[in-house]
Amino acid sequence: xxxxxxxxxxxxxxxxxxxxxxxxxxxxxxxDLDRQGRDLFVQxxxxxxxxxxxxxxxxxxxxxxxxxxxxxxxxTGSHIDTQPTxxxxxxxxxxxxxxxxxxxxxxxxxxxxxxxxxxxxTNEEGSRFVPVMMGSGVFAGAFTLEHALAQRxxxxxxxxxxxxSIGYAGQLGPAPAVGSYFEAHxxxxxxxENHARVIGVVTAALGQRWYDVTVQGMEAHAGxxxxxxxRDALLAASELVLEVNRIAVQRAPHARGTVGTMELFPNSxxxxxxxxxxxxxxxAPDDAQLLDMDxxxxxxxxxxxxxxxxxxxxxxxxxxxxxPFTPQLVxxxxxxxxxxxxxxxDVVSGAGHDAVYLARVAPAAMIFVPCDDGISHNExxxxxxxxxxxxxxxxxxxxxxxxxx
Amino acid sequence: xxxxxxxxxxxxxxxxxxxxxxxxxxxxxxxDLDRQGRDLFVQxxxxxxxxxxxxxxxxxxxxxxxxxxxxxxxxTGSHIDTQPTxxxxxxxxxxxxxxxxxxxxxxxxxxxxxxxxxxxxTNEEGSRFVPVMMGSGVFAGAFTLEHALAQRxxxxxxxxxxxxSIGYAGQLGPAPAVGSYFEAHxxxxxxxENHARVIGVVTAALGQRWYDVTVQGMEAHAGxxxxxxxRDALLAASELVLEVNRIAVQRAPHARGTVGTMELFPNSxxxxxxxxxxxxxxxAPDDAQLLDMDxxxxxxxxxxxxxxxxxxxxxxxxxxxxxPFTPQLVxxxxxxxxxxxxxxxDVVSGAGHDAVYLARVAPAAMIFVPCDDGISHNExxxxxxxxxxxxxxxxxxxxxxxxxx
Ligand SMILES: NC(=O)NCCC(=O)O
Ligand SMILES: NC(=O)NCCC(=O)O
Numbered sequence: 188x189x190x191x192x193x194x195x196x197x198x199x200x201x202x203x204x205x206x207x208x209x210x211x212x213x214x215x216x217x218x219d220l221d222r223q224g225r226d227l228f229v230q231x232x233x234x235x236x237x238x239x240x241x242x243x244x245x246x247x248x249x250x251x252x253x254x255x256x257x258x259x260x261x262x263t264g265s266h267i268d269t270q271p272t273x274x275x276x277x278x279x280x281x282x283x284x285x286x287x288x289x290x291x292x293x294x295x296x297x298x299x300x301x302x303x304x305x306x307x308x309t310n311e312e313g314s315r316f317v318p319v320m321m322g323s324g325v326f327a328g329a330f331t332l333e334h335a336l337a338q339r340x341x342x343x344x345x346x347x348x349x350x351x352s353i354g355y356a357g358q359l360g361p362a363p364a365v366g367s368y369f370e371a372h373x374x375x376x377x378x379x380e381n382h383a384r385v386i387g388v389v390t391a392a393l394g395q396r397w398y399d400v401t402v403q404g405m406e407a408h409a410g411x412x413x414x415x416x417x418r419d420a421l422l423a424a425s426e427l428v429l430e431v432n433r434i435a436v437q438r439a440p441h442a443r444g445t446v447g448t449m450e451l452f453p454n455s456x457x458x459x460x461x462x463x464x465x466x467x468x469x470x471a472p473d474d475a476q477l478l479d480m481d482x483x484x485x486x487x488x489x490x491x492x493x494x495x496x497x498x499x500x501x502x503x504x505x506x507x508x509x510x511p512f513t514p515q516l517v518x519x520x521x522x523x524x525x526x527x528x529x530x531x532x533d534v535v536s537g538a539g540h541d542a543v544y545l546a547r548v549a550p551a552a553m554i555f556v557p558c559d560d561g562i563s564h565n566e567x568x569x570x571x572x573x574x575x576x577x578x579x580x581x582x583x584x585x586x587x588x589x590x591x592x
Numbered sequence: 593x594x595x596x597x598x599x600x601x602x603x604x605x606x607x608x609x610x611x612x613x614x615x616x617x618x619x620x621x622x623x624d625l626d627r628q629g630r631d632l633f634v635q636x637x638x639x640x641x642x643x644x645x646x647x648x649x650x651x652x653x654x655x656x657x658x659x660x661x662x663x664x665x666x667x668t669g670s671h672i673d674t675q676p677t678x679x680x681x682x683x684x685x686x687x688x689x690x691x692x693x694x695x696x697x698x699x700x701x702x703x704x705x706x707x708x709x710x711x712x713x714t715n716e717e718g719s720r721f722v723p724v725m726m727g728s729g730v731f732a733g734a735f736t737l738e739h740a741l742a743q744r745x746x747x748x749x750x751x752x753x754x755x756x757s758i759g760y761a762g763q764l765g766p767a768p769a770v771g772s773y774f775e776a777h778x779x780x781x782x783x784x785e786n787h788a789r790v791i792g793v794v795t796a797a798l799g800q801r802w803y804d805v806t807v808q809g810m811e812a813h814a815g816x817x818x819x820x821x822x823r824d825a826l827l828a829a830s831e832l833v834l835e836v837n838r839i840a841v842q843r844a845p846h847a848r849g850t851v852g853t854m855e856l857f858p859n860s861x862x863x864x865x866x867x868x869x870x871x872x873x874x875x876a877p878d879d880a881q882l883l884d885m886d887x888x889x890x891x892x893x894x895x896x897x898x899x900x901x902x903x904x905x906x907x908x909x910x911x912x913x914x915x916p917f918t919p920q921l922v923x924x925x926x927x928x929x930x931x932x933x934x935x936x937x938d939v940v941s942g943a944g945h946d947a948v949y950l951a952r953v954a955p956a957a958m959i960f961v962p963c964d965d966g967i968s969h970n971e972x973x974x975x976x977x978x979x980x981x982x983x984x985x986x987x988x989x990x991x992x993x994x995x996x997x
Contacts, residue, residue, distance in 0.1 A: 376816025393815065397861060408968055409850035409873045410798065410942030411781025414841045416966070421851055422837055425830035432827055436819045445814035446826055447861045449854060456802060456852045456871040457943075458969065466861040468814045537815030538862075561821070563813055564863065 189583050190294075191576030194287040198575070201227060201267065201283065202275040211566025212275055216268035216310035216321075217245070217349035224267045225355060228282065228307055235289045237305070241357025243332055245309040245350045246322040251289050253302035253590065259366035261299070261590040262549070263288065263582060264306030265541060266322070270314055274568025276373045276558060276575075282307050284371040284579040288586055299590035301366050308541045309355075315340045316349075323541035326362045327548045365549035367516060367589045370542035371578045372553060373570050377561030378534055385577045386524040386531035387555030390517055392543045393441065393470035393535055394477045394509030400427065400488065404497040406453055406461025417459055421451060423495045424463035430487040431467055434480050441535050442480065443470040467501075472535055473509050510543045516552035516585070523584040529577045552585070554578050594988050595699075596981030599692040603980070606632060606672065606688065607680035616971025617680055621673035621715035621726075622650070622754035629672045630760060633687065633712055640694045642710070646762025648737055650714040650755045651727040656694050658707035658995065664771035666704070666995040667954070668693065668987060669711030670946060671727070675719055679973020681778045681963060681980070687712050689776040689984040693991055704995035706771050713946045714760075720745045721754075728946035731767045732953045770954035772921060772994045775947035776983045777958060778975050782966030783939055790982045791929040791936035792960025795922055797948045798846065798875035798940055799882045799914035805832065805893065809902040811858055811866025822864055826856060828900045829868035835892040836872055839885050846940050847885065848875040872906075877940055878914050915948045921957035921990070928989040934982045957990070959983050 204223045205214035214220045225247060229239050232249035240248045250260065265281025285305035292299065308326070313319030316338045318330065325335050336347035350356040374380075379387050404420035428446045435444030445468040452462040467484060471477040481503075488499040524531040534555055536543070545551045556578035559569040609628045610619030619625045630652060634644050637654035645653045655665065670686025690710035697704065713731070718724030721743045723735065730740050741752035755761040779785075784792050809825035833851045840849030850873040857867040872889060876882040886908075893904040929936040939960060941948070950956045961983035964974040 374816060375813050376818070377812075377821050378816070378818060381821065395815070406970075407782075407966060408780050408943055409848060409852055410800070410875055410944070411779060411783070411968075412848075412942065412966060413781070413783060413845060414837070414848065415844070416782050416786065419837070419850075421833055421854065425833035428826055428830035429834075432819070432824070439820070440818060443814060443817075443819065445824075445862070445864055447814055447856075447863050447865060448859045449826065449856055451852075451854055454853045457850070457873055458852050459850055460852060468862055470815060537817065538813055539815070561812065561817065563816075565811075 189287045189291045189576065189579045191572055193290065194283060194575060194579055195572045197231065197283045197286065198275055198279060201279055205269065207566050209566040211568065212269045212273050213271055214267065214269045215271065215315050216312060217315065217346065217353055219353065221268055222353035222355065225307065228267065231286055232305065235286065235293055237289060241355055243357055243359045244322050244325040244335055245355040245357060246326060247307040249305045251292065251303040254298055254300045256302055258301040259364040260302040260304040261367050261586050262304045262306055262365050263369045263586060264308060265370055265372060266308045266311030268310055268312050270312055270564045272566050274563060274565060276568055276570045277375065277563050278311055280373055280575060281371045284582050287579050288583045291583055299587065301590040303586065303590060311541055316346050320539055320541055320544055323544040327544035329544055329547070365545065368542060368545040368549045368551040369516070369582055369585055370540060370553045371582045372540060372555060373558040373563060374555040374561065375538055375558065375563035379555060379557040380561060382532055383530070384532045385529040385556065385574055386581055387534040388517060388521045388524065388531050389512060389536050389553035389555055390533050391472055391509060391511040391535050392539065393443065393472055393537050394474055395505060395507040395539065396469045396477060396481055396503055397505035398467040399502045399504055400465050400467055401500045402463040402497060404461055407459045409457040409459055412459060418495065418497045419459050420463040420497060421460040423491050423497055423499065424449060424465055426491050427487060431484065434483045438471065438476060438480065441472045442476065443537060470537060471509065477509065507539060510546050512546055512552045513550035516550050519585045519588055520552050520554055520581060523581045527580055529581070554581050594692045594696045594981065594984045596977055598695065599688060599980060599984055600977045602636065602688045602691065603680055603684060606684055610674065612971050614971040616973065617674045617678050618676055619672065619674045620676065620720050621717060622720065622751065622758055624758065626673055627758035627760065630712065633672065636691055637710065640691065640698055642694060646760055648762055648764045649727050649730040649740055650760040650762060651731060652712040654710045656697065656708040659703055659705045661707055663706040664769040665707040665709040666772050666991050667709040667711055667770050668774045668991060669713060670775055670777060671713045671716030673715055673717050675717055675969045677971050679968060679970060681973055681975045682780065682968050683716055685778055685980060686776045689987050692984050693988045696988055704992065706995040708991065708995060716946055721751050725944055725946055725949055728949040732949035734949055734952070770950065773947060773950040773954045773956040774987055774990055775945060775958045776987045777945060777960060778963040778968060779960040779966065780943055780963060780968035784960060784962040785966060787937055788935070789937045790934040790961065790979055791986055792939040793922060793926045793929065793936050794917060794941050794958035794960055795938050796877055796914060796916040796940050797944065798848065798877055798942050799879055800910060800912040800944065801874045801882055801886055801908055802910035803872040804907045804909050805870050805872055806905045807868040807902060809866055812864045814862040814864055817864060823900060823902045824864050825868040825902060826865040828896050828902055828904065829854065829870055831896050832892060836889065839888045843876065843881060843885065846877045847881065848942060875942060876914065882914065912944060915951050917951055917957045918955035921955050924990045924993055925957050925959050925986060928986045932985055934986065959986050
């Protein structure tokens, strides 16, 4: 069993770096605060007897040697970069749960057959540099190292420059094989809390399609323009918002449909909006359903455009296929939660995680624990110490089993 | 009859001051371009034998003496400030139609009993300084001179400072009596064009109630948050947008309901909007109907808030009562259009105009002429020379009758 108090203390210690007045953390990828966080992790991992390797996109791998170091490692990890108004647990939990597994094995003098590695993936959040999940994306070959290094932040600084400036531009080379990958993470949603379960057995991650939608109507003066002669872009956009919601609600329980952004032009009180630009985010557990939602979105846009005599363009800007996790590893998570007496339930990950990319190149699974009110990406993000401990115990058992095989 | 070519030429000459590449005009209130426009008008009016008076809010009155200068003047006018991307006709037409009336009377050596005055009202547009229709509002006592002078633009410059800097801070003193007031204006809407009429006989201006509405839900991650556990502020706002439209459509033909602005927080692609701020603009021809619409808006907000478990606050920020124009003057406009053989129809003014304030202190009426596609507050705003001429002929006849009585 892991040491819950030690895990909690390391979470609180790491959260000092970039701590915000409201109790959150602002530790943006590849800033000096990110460097300080990385340095602290490396110091802890070295203290726990690990060797450190950094790859060319800045991913850190802390390795605890196995009996047979030719075996591919059993890996765990997550990220320590945060949102600008992020919390203490998102990502950080997965990294420090991995460190706690290593410390627990040390204390118990367990020597696993396969080596154990704890990974810190670069720039998962994507707040400063797109794309999100950059480090794991490069590792899994979702896009090239060159593409990632060339990305620039709003100030024009490239990923390559930022990595060099914090001293985490590591070795070039192909990504090594991974025996299996586990990632512990707070749920970032309300399902576990609502069902009063401690462990979420993550069976898959939802597929995602993101869109830019533009509604082009005709701006006109709100006073002199009779209702029947309007081509109001916001009216059409509002119908579309309701339609996006309906598309997801009709495909309960796992489908999601969200309009997160909307910009109006000219955005003036007494002018009928001539143009509305909005984002659409559709998610579903399988590709056929996601394609069906795509078709429903496009049909709704076409219908609304015809009914309201305006133009609607739909451009897909992001696609993640649905990603099932590896059944044997998922079963290991489920069985170990049961063995340990923790209440659990099967869940899907609605969000992308580094594990979603790792699942492309290795057997992979995730372990969710509840967070208060499902709130994440927020300074008030919180999780119960006993739930974090429980998730880490499940991680320990699952990794041990995988490393002994 | 007025000289249509001369009227057109003066419109084109004035439009040189602040001309934009797309054929519009940017001549913001109390800027140096506004001063240049005012100077040109004053020069033209002096050239037509008028005396000039400027009041303390910068309204310019060009007076053509009558036989009995103790009689209150028959006044016409409008404004020459424009929107940032304004046109050549909005406001400018009403001022230059007044000048054309003076020039026509001069050419025909007509001496009216009452004096004739052409007014240039300060800051009708309200783009730089709120409130809109500032000069006519002070003149009519809708708010105080001190209040108006103290308003500041986005750079912190006050109306008083800006007036002084362009040399149009005139004499203090009570507003003099006005015998009657006429204002010619482009319609800024599509009704006349749709009915193929040349003259709009404006019977009244719609009452207006403007609101700030805030929908407070709960922001959450778009991926992990199931549809049924969301408190999506945009979803509620979208229902409200459709409701505002319905409230007006159900009260056809004159009621209007518009949501012109919307801001989302945090406005991020994969975050369910936690807050939506929107403006609502309701208009109706009579106060009872406007109050009924106010009640319907508030009821819709309450219903949506309950159904979606979120808070909606409604704050009224502007109120203009409906303003009927003076029946005898309205009839004079109608009869003169008929006499001159121009097709006409009764219309309401959906927008506020200086005449709406003048109607509080004097008998008043307006004359609308069509503008292309109903487009105004836009650089492509356009109107037919023959329609502008027709409106000016109606103005001439109506003013003559009023000045002879
Ligand atoms: N965990 C997370 O926020 N991933 C970013 C992409 C997504 O919205 O799923
Ligand atoms: N004519 C005009 O734009 N007035 C401003 C106030 C309104 O929206 O009616």
